[in-house]
Amino acid sequence: MAKVWARWGGVLVASAAAVPLCLLVAVGLAAYRRRRGWPRGPALRASAAEVVGIAGTLPWLWMIMTPGTAARSVNLVPLRDLAVQVAGDPTELVVQIVGNLLVFAALGACLPLRYPLGLPAVAAVAATGSVLVETLQYVLDLGRVSSVDDVLVNTLGAVLAALCSRPWWLVSSRSAIGQPSR
Numbered sequence: 269m270a271k272v273w274a275r276w277g278g279v280l281v282a283s284a285a286a287v288p289l290c291l292l293v294a295v296g297l298a299a300y301r302r303r304r305g306w307p308r309g310p311a312l313r314a315s316a317a318e319v320v321g322i323a324g325t326l327p328w329l330w331m332i333m334t335p336g337t338a339a340r341s342v343n344l345v346p347l348r349d350l351a352v353q354v355a356g357d358p359t360e361l362v363v364q365i366v367g368n369l370l371v372f373a374a375l376g377a378c379l380p381l382r383y384p385l386g387l388p389a390v391a392a393v394a395a396t397g398s399v400l401v402e403t404l405q406y407v408l409d410l411g412r413v414s415s416v417d418d419v420l421v422n423t424l425g426a427v428l429a430a431l432c433s434r435p436w437w438l439v440s441s442r443s444a445i446g447q448p449s450r
Contacts (some may be wrong), residue, residue, distance in 0.1 A: 271359075272363055279334075280320075281438045283323075283327040290319050290323045292307025294312075294315045294316050294318075294320075296317040297318070298312040298315040298316075299311075301315060317379075317381040318378070318382055319379050320374055321374050321375045321378030321379060324373070324375070324377075324378070327372050328367070328370055328372075328373070329401065331367070332371060332412070333404065335411050335412075336410060336412045337411050338411050338413050340410075340412070341413050341414070342406055342413075342415075343415040343417065344416050347417060348415075349413065349415045349418075350417050353365070353414070368418055368421035368425065369424065369425030371398070371401075371422045372394040372397055372398065372423070372425055372426035372429075373426060375397070375426060376393075376394055376425065377429035377430060377433040378433070379393060379430065379438055380430055380433060380434070380437045381437065387430055387431070390427055390430040391426065394423045394427070395423045397422075398418065401418075402415065435440070
C-alpha cells in the first residue's frame with residue numbers, strides 16, 4: 269500500500285480536496301436548471317450524475333496518463349497481460365485489476381442515471397474511452413503498455429458499476445431527467 273500511496277498520493281489528495289468544489293458545481297448546476305424550468309428532483313439528479321460521472325473518472329484518467337517507466341509497447345492479444353499479472357506479484361495484480369475496474373466505473377454508474385442508456389451503450393462508451401486512452405498512452409509515449417486487457421477490464425468496470433446503479437435507473441427515467449417542465 270505504501271507503494272500505491274507514494275505513486276498516487278498526490279492524485280488522491282487532490283481528488284479529496286476537489287470534493288467540496290464538485291458539490292458546489294452540482295448544486296449550482298441544479299439551481300441553473302431550476303431557473304430554466306426543470307423540476308427540482310430531476311435537476312438535482314441530472315446535475316449530480318454529471319458531476320459524479322466526470323469527477324469520479326478524472327482522477328483515474330490522471331493516474332493512467334501519468335508517465336511510467338515501461339518501454340512503449342502494444343499488446344493486442346486478449347488476456348495475455350492478465351495471465352502475466354496473475355503469475356506475478358499478488359499486490360500488483362490487485363492494484364492493476366482494481367484500478368482498471370475503477371477507471372470508468374463512475375461514468376458507467378452515472379450515464380444511465382443521466383441518459384436513457386442500457387448496458388450495451390454504457391459498454392460502448394467505456395470501450396471507446398478506454399481505446400482512446402490506450403491509444404494516447406502509446407502515441408504520447410508515456411512509458412506505459414497499451415493493452416487490450418486494459419480496455420476489457422475498464423469496460424467491465426463500467427458495466428459492473430452500471431449494474432450497481434440499476435435500481436436508480438427507473439427513478440431517473442420516471443422523473444424525465446433532461447426535460448424541463450412546460
